[in-house]
Amino acid sequence: MPAEIDIFGVYVPSFLLLALAAMAVTRLLSRLFSQVGLSRLIWHRALFDLAVFVLVTGAGYVLLQRIT
DSSP, rough: OEEEEETTEEEEEEEHHHHHHHHHHHHHHHOOOOOTTTGGGSSSSSHEEEEEEHHHHHHOOOHHHHOO
16 A cells, blocks of 8 residues: 555545545444444444444555555
């Protein structure tokens, strides 16, 4: 995984882009859990969302490592 990505002349850390993508996926998963009804089984919603964000970020990092 490259350390920095050039976006219109601005160097952005690749981990920042990965974290933004993971945040979007986490929000989609959170919305899906609410619609399905799984959110009522979650004891601490903020802690659960943080854990899902960390898992999605880690999975994205591993996938990017395997691709590059």
